Amino acid sequence: LNLAVGERGVVDLKGALQGMLETHLQPDADLRDYEESLKRWKFTCTVHCRELFGRLRLRFGITPRDYCTSLRNYKNERFDGGASGAIMFFSDDSRYIVKQMLPSECRLLREIAESYTTYMEEHPDSLLVRIVQVCTIRIYNETLHFMVTENVFYRAAHGRYDISQIYDLKGSWVNRNAKALPKGKEARCRLCNNKYVVGSRNQDCRVGAKRQHKAENTLKDNDLTDKLYLPDQFKERLKDVLRSDTRFLRNNNIMDYSLLLGINQRPIPTEGMTPERPLPSNVAAGPAKAELAPSPPSQSMNCRSSEELALPGSGGVAPMPFHVVDEGGMHSLLVIGPGTYYLGVIDVLQRWDYNKMLERFAKFVLRKDMRGVSCIEPEAYRERFLEGIFDLLGDHEDLRRPPPLPPTPSAGHPWASLFPSVSSFKSLPV
Secondary structure (H helix, E strand, O other): OOOOOHHHHHHHHHHHHHHHHHHHHOOOOOOHHHHHHHHHHOEEEEEEOHHHHHHHHHHOOOOHHHHHHHOOOEEEEEEEEOOOOEEEEEEOOOOEEEEEEOHHHHHHHHHHHHHHHHHHHHOOOOOEOOEEEEEEEEEOOEEEEEEEEEOOOHHHHHOOOOOOEEEEEOOOOOOOOOOOOOOOOEEEEOOOOOEEEOOOOOOOOOOOHHHOOOEOOOEEHHHOOOOEOOOHHHHHHHHHHHHHHHHHHHHOOEOOOEEEEEEEEEEEEOEOOEOOOOOOOOEOOOOOOOOOEOOOOOOOOOOOOOOOEEOOOOOOEEOEOHHHOEOOEOOOOEEEEEEEEEEEEEOOOOEOOHHHHHHHHHHHHOOOOOOOOOOOOHHHHHHHHHHHHHHHEOOHHHHHOOOOOOOOOOOOOOOOOOOHHHHHHHHOOO
16 A cells, blocks of 8 residues: 555555445444544545535435445455556445545546536436545545546446456557566456466466466557447447547546447357358368369369369369368357447546646657657547547448458469469479
């Protein structure tokens, strides 16, 4: 915690937060239950904008009893959470995240609390992170600001769906690549929350498949190379919601926010997607069978419809290898791809201030591509953010287009359609 209270202070901080939440959510709670703890640890707590965020919890369908029950126990405590190194931990049911804020973020949130509450009440489909409580804790000589938010991936965790990939998308491209973790570096597993050494074989994950750890490594814009394919009505609705959310942030002079994207990879059987057909009659049954069949050579090298491969200079047909009968290869019975997308707009508490202006100037001095850096004024940031996200949304018509036909084989070598460069060998000097 970087506090002079030691390990016992960590435990008491969690207990104090729990006491604070229960006290301020239940007006008739007895404060005497917490007096001894508060006196011993010199602890004070201030809950900000209690009525406004209370309205939001009710709007989100969160009852005081359920809220207190969720936050009664904690897990995944992290004292180096995120890029800022803030204190962060999850409720036991993974629904809520308690995260430390900077003093400037706390001031901004208190300023926009009323407009934020009104906007979230009027826009139930908003992707903006759901903030449900804000408080300031003073313990000894330290002042800590915390906010409680709903976890964007709560429904995935509740349904026990594994989030295979997590992306933090800003629409920018300068320094927007995730760094690969080198072997020997200590990392945290996103499945079991334990630390492990990358590349070590002596540590097993008690949760992961094959007992393998998965590093908690959030990917960025340049790492996402595939488009997101959504039903047309959802895609247009998503665009409208993002336009509205970013307009609210721009009006409050906020920038540097991100679209948090979680992808659940799902195995999809291909049985029934491709027509089954018997193997061609001239498929080799084994390496010992090499007799030539007296049938004429095929005029097409599309191996899905061809049953023969002519040998150059011979009048016969060679046995077809079994591993080239489907489009020059073998069809898979299982395809693993995106099954569900989980989305939310996070990091919405950064204003365009003098610090960000200085950061932009520093990157200009370092000769960075100023169009692609993340620090940019709110209006330009919004336009680039929307352009980048909309470009990731694939056109549904692309999925309906048939795959391109294989190239027409040129005269000469029979393998020319599979390896087009083979035909060019004829022109090379021997």
